[in-house]
Amino acid sequence: MSNNQEAVGRTRDEMAERVALDIPDGSYVNLGIGIPELIAKYVPAGREFIYHTENGLLGMGPPPEEGGGEPELINAGKRRVTVVPGASYFHHADSFAMIRGGHLDLCVLGALQVAQNGDLANWSTGQPDAIPAVGGAMDLVAGVKQIFVVTQHCTKQGEPKLVEACTYPLTGLGVVNRVYTDLAVIEISERGFQLVELSPGVDFDYVQARTGAPLLAIE
Amino acid sequence: MINKQIAGTAEAVADVFDGATIMIGGFGEAGSPIELIHALIDQGATNLTVVNNNTGGGEVGLAALIKAGRVSKMICSFPRTANSTVFPKLYHSGATKLELVPQGTLAERIRAGGAGIPAFYTATSVGTPLEEGKERRTIDGRDYVLEYGLTGDFALIRGRMADRYGNVLYNKTARNFSPVMAMACKTTIVQVEDVVDGGELDPEAVVTPGIFVNRVVEQKNPAYESVLIADGVSYP
Numbered sequence: 001m002s003n004n005q006e007a008v009g010r011t012r013d014e015m016a017e018r019v020a021l022d023i024p025d026g027s028y029v030n031l032g033i034g035i036p037e038l039i040a041k042y043v044p045a046g047r048e049f050i051y052h053t054e055n056g057l058l059g060m061g062p063p064p065e066e067g068g069g070e071p072e073l074i075n076a077g078k079r080r081v082t083v084v085p086g087a088s089y090f091h092h093a094d095s096f097a098m099i100r101g102g103h104l105d106l107c108v109l110g111a112l113q114v115a116q117n118g119d120l121a122n123w124s125t126g127q128p129d130a131i132p133a134v135g136g137a138m139d140l141v142a143g144v145k146q147i148f149v150v151t152q153h154c155t156k157q158g159e160p161k162l163v164e165a166c167t168y169p170l171t172g173l174g175v176v177n178r179v180y181t182d183l184a185v186i187e188i189s190e191r192g193f194q195l196v197e198l199s200p201g202v203d204f205d206y207v208q209a210r211t212g213a214p215l216l217a218i219e
Numbered sequence: 220m221i222n223k224q225i226a227g228t229a230e231a232v233a234d235v236f237d238g239a240t241i242m243i244g245g246f247g248e249a250g251s252p253i254e255l256i257h258a259l260i261d262q263g264a265t266n267l268t269v270v271n272n273n274t275g276g277g278e279v280g281l282a283a284l285i286k287a288g289r290v291s292k293m294i295c296s297f298p299r300t301a302n303s304t305v306f307p308k309l310y311h312s313g314a315t316k317l318e319l320v321p322q323g324t325l326a327e328r329i330r331a332g333g334a335g336i337p338a339f340y341t342a343t344s345v346g347t348p349l350e351e352g353k354e355r356r357t358i359d360g361r362d363y364v365l366e367y368g369l370t371g372d373f374a375l376i377r378g379r380m381a382d383r384y385g386n387v388l389y390n391k392t393a394r395n396f397s398p399v400m401a402m403a404c405k406t407t408i409v410q411v412e413d414v415v416d417g418g419e420l421d422p423e424a425v426v427t428p429g430i431f432v433n434r435v436v437e438q439k440n441p442a443y444e445s446v447l448i449a450d451g452v453s454y455p
Contacts, residue, residue: 053392054322054323055246055249055392055395056246056392056394056395057391057392070391071248071249071443071444071445071446072248072249072250072390072391072392072393073249073391073392074246074247074249074392075392078246078247078248078249078300078301089389089391089392089394090394091326091394091395091396091397091398091399091426092246092322092323092325092326092395092396092399093326093327093329093330093398093399095323095326096322096323096326096327099323100323100327100341100342100343119346124348129311131298131299131306131307131310131317132298132317132319133296133297133298133299133319134296134297134319134320134321134322134349135296135297135321135322136296136321136322136323137321138321138323138324138343138344138347138349139321139322139323139324139343142341142342142343142344142345143323143342143343169347169348170346170347170348171347172345172346172347173345173346173347
């Protein structure tokens with residue numbers, strides 16, 4: 001499953017585990033599809049997160065056993081899920097009031113590109129023949145208190161995903177707070193990409209060479 | 220005496236007219252009123268504008284309505300789904316137009332429409348291609364775009380149970396857009412598995428109050444999109 005050209009840095013599961021470490025106890029969290037979904041497997045001991053799925057459930061639990069579950073209990077990716085004690089159902093306008101009203105603490109999303117000013121592109125590659133589909137991505141980045149991106153550092157073709165300015169259609173302007181990749185943890189600061197942590201076995205020059213904008217060293 | 224119960228799905232959709240705007244509840248297959256949609260296909264109304272989060276799956280329910288050539292425009296947030304094959308063809312041929320709306324903006328436009336609010340400002344889509352052509356305004360230092368309320372002629376909804384007053388309860392995440400769609404349409408038609416006696420529903424638990432509902436149809440053992448697709452069904 002790895003998109004890496006070289007077997008360096010964190011795996012998808014290790015990236016998810018690393019993100020989970022930075023989520024405070026009691027957070028209300030919305031997890032995007034893909035690597036973000038894996039975060040639910042790595043809740044640190046002693047912490048409790050409540051998962052929101054924008055189709056109308058707070059208190060989403062893990063998937064049911066293979067072949068189990070029910071067709072009208074699903075998540076935003078339309079996969080069957082379960083509920084945990086303390087869960088609630090609500091309609092879409094209430095669900096997006098939680099998002100747009102700033103009630104959710106954190107959203108973790110994938111990305112096509114993140115710019116050094118925090119602009120995010122993650123809904124469209126802009127190909128003229130593609131049918132556009134946006135879902136709740138623009139609502140989430142506009143409304144949730146903190147936006148984390150978890151993604152491979154580069155595309156399968158080896159192009160940087162962390163760039164000076166996004167070339168793909170934007171999802172939101174200046175919305176990303178932090179980026180977790182296979183190679184590093186990077187904060188979007190007023191001065192640009194601020195390195196927070198290198199993955200084990202990775203050095204600064206290696207990450208800088210794979211980043212499309214200046215990387216600020218840890219001081 | 221108030222009694223909103225109608226005998227069958229065909230009678231419930233009999234007056235849908237050509238060119239109508241129809242809001243159809245459901246997110247994927249959860250809450251999709253398949254029997255009402257199939258009755259609408261049989262009824263024959265065409266040139267419809269349909270509001271739904273998606274464009275249906277396989278060749279049943281909403282996808283079958285689109286395949287039958289009855290839908291001239293879709294208003295939705297996510298027209299692509301794993302098993303959605305019908306819409307792409309009609310979209311690329313130009314037969315069915317698409318108005319793409321962010322999911323939360325779609326829900327709020329419907330809610331606003333139902334609440335008599337003609338328009339509102341939201342931060343969603345600021346600075347993106349979906350802001351194009353919309354009015355922008357800065358409020359307390361933050362940029363917002365103007366979005367208009369959305370209303371419809373008919374809402375087709377699937378609930379779990381209802382009473383003769385039109386009070387409706389839903390099943391888990393099948394609730395999704397239905398309560399706001401019920402508010403936003405002139406005629407709201409609900410299919411439920413059970414119609415219970417008036418007074419049997421706990422007023423504390425009613426999700427959609429009867430004032431938003433015009434017709435209730437009992438549909439025992441409703442179909443599920445995924446089951447029909449697995450069985451290879453293509454409607455009609």
